Amino acid sequence: MEEINAKGVILRAFDEYRLKSCIDFRPRNEEFYYISVRKLNGCFSYVGRTLSGQQLSIGRFCDSMATVQHEFLHALGFFHEQSRYDRDDHVKILFENVEKGFENNFEKVNKTDSTVSGLPYDYNSVMHYGSEAFSNGKGPTIVTKDPKFQDVIGQRQQLSPIDVKELNRRYKCNSTTAFHMFCSFSNGSMCGMNTCSNTDNDSGWEMVKQAQGGPETDHSTLPTASSKNGTEEGYFMHASTARGEEGKTSRLETKMMEPTRECHVQCLQFYYYHSGNESDILNIWIREFDDQFDSEGTRRLMGQITGPQTSHWRIHHVSLNATKNFQVEFEARTGAGNSSGGFSIDDINLSEIECPHGSLQIDNYMESNNNKSIIYSPRQYTIDGYAYHESALPCPELAPVKIAHPPMDLDSGPCVPRIFGFSPAMVASPALTLLLALMLSMP
Numbered sequence: 001m002e003e004i005n006a007k008g009v010i011l012r013a014f015d016e017y018r019l020k021s022c023i024d025f026r027p028r029n030e031e032f033y034y035i036s037v038r039k040l041n042g043c044f045s046y047v048g049r050t051l052s053g054q055q056l057s058i059g060r061f062c063d064s065m066a067t068v069q070h071e072f073l074h075a076l077g078f079f080h081e082q083s084r085y086d087r088d089d090h091v092k093i094l095f096e097n098v099e100k101g102f103e104n105n106f107e108k109v110n111k112t113d114s115t116v117s118g119l120p121y122d123y124n125s126v127m128h129y130g131s132e133a134f135s136n137g138k139g140p141t142i143v144t145k146d147p148k149f150q151d152v153i154g155q156r157q158q159l160s161p162i163d164v165k166e167l168n169r170r171y172k173c174n175s176t177t178a179f180h181m182f183c184s185f186s187n188g189s190m191c192g193m194n195t196c197s198n199t200d201n202d203s204g205w206e207m208v209k210q211a212q213g214g215p216e217t218d219h220s221t222l223p224t225a226s227s228k229n230g231t232e233e234g235y236f237m238h239a240s241t242a243r244g245e246e247g248k249t250s251r252l253e254t255k256m257m258e259p260t261r262e263c264h265v266q267c268l269q270f271y272y273y274h275s276g277n278e279s280d281i282l283n284i285w286i287r288e289f290d291d292q293f294d295s296e297g298t299r300r301l302m303g304q305i306t307g308p309q310t311s312h313w314r315i316h317h318v319s320l321n322a323t324k325n326f327q328v329e330f331e332a333r334t335g336a337g338n339s340s341g342g343f344s345i346d347d348i349n350l351s352e353i354e355c356p357h358g359s360l361q362i363d364n365y366m367e368s369n370n371n372k373s374i375i376y377s378p379r380q381y382t383i384d385g386y387a388y389h390e391s392a393l394p395c396p397e398l399a400p401v402k403i404a405h406p407p408m409d410l411d412s413g414p415c416v417p418r419i420f421g422f423s424p425a426m427v428a429s430p431a432l433t434l435l436l437a438l439m440l441s442m443p
């Protein structure tokens with residue numbers, strides 16, 4: 001299981017690179033330069049393109065997202081952050097606390113070789129050592145000049161925004177490999193989407209700040225957000241099923257998108273809130289177009305939401321497999337019963353990667369955190385039919401949670417204080433949505 005987990009994590013790490021940069025990874029054909037990923041002793045990589053076929057090791061306990069991303073950043077030419085030529089302006093290395101024989105890990109890289117790209121020193125970089133790295137047990141080896149960053153250095157959750165910027169500058173990326181669109185409807189922008197309905201005098205989907213019957217706010221600015229004073233409440237899209245008759249349909253369609261990756265998989269991620277009748281339906285379609293003369297396109301139903309109301313915004317994923325230019329269409333359909341609300345959607349994200357195979361959403365996290373017991377996801381299945389649960393353990397010192405995949409020991413997993421998701425604009429929601437993405441069924 002350990003190998004399966006490592007493989008899944010590595011594939012997820014590749015997808016994160018595809019989402020955030022123009023870097024792509026593919027199996028080797030005849031290429032002279034390549035990376036051979038092995039399970040050797042420890043986690044390591046050479047810096048840059050040094051050997052024709054360099055070995056990169058994802059050893060035991062190295063199978064976490066950020067560690068894999070860290071090693072691949074080395075292979076992509078990155079040194080450790082505290083090796084920058086100007087690091088003495090930002091951190092102090094306490095050599096008296098460094099274990100004998102390991103001092104060379106704290107050497108500086110000269111100005112011409114430093115990977116700086118005109119960007120500021122980044123305490124939050126996934127390439128920065130933690131304060132106790134190579135300590136002989138007599139205290140920290142790195143002290144930040146600004147004390148508030150002392151506990152920040154060494155984060156191993158994800159690429160920092162500056163890591164991403166640096167990667168994109170070094171590789172001259174103008175776009176990303178897999179990211180297509182994100183629409184938060186903030187500032188009242190529809191991101192080029194259109195609405196229509198089959199009812200006169202009712203345009204169907206509307207952009208609102210709150211909806212009759214709920215929700216009271218958009219997804220990303222819930223009232224208990226830590227930034228509650230600074231944030232303007234945002235917009236979301238709402239289709240009422242309280243007005244109009246049974247069979248009324250309201251459609252919201254995205255602008256045209258073009259699949260660019262050969263794999264022809266796309267993941268649509270969005271948040272929804274259902275405050276209507278349980279017979280109301282939200283259909284998710286794609287409409288594919290043969291060529292520029294095809295004005296109608298061909299519609300295929302890809303997903304459906306119906307049933308009881310929700311008490312919170314819920315995350316939802318729909319796997320798409322468009323092979324031609326396509327639009328996504330959200331169709332709210334009024335059912336038979338009485339409704340005092342409708343469907344709402346927010347923070348739509350479309351990427352050319354596989355959807356997560358499992359997700360676990362913890363609502364009212366701040367309250368549920370109090371009992372500090374393990375929270376289990378609904379049962380998930382691997383492609384071979386093995387059942388498993390995802391588990392999340394609240395982590396008091398590093399709010400909010402520690403996650404573990406089944407093969408991992410709960411006591412050795414990383415603490416994860418951020419949300420896992422696809423959104424490049426990472427949304428910190430107080431009713432914390434924790435997204436666990438496992439790619440167990442990938443070949």
Ligand SMILES: [Zn+2]
Binds near residue numbers: 070074080
């Ligand atoms: Zn390293």
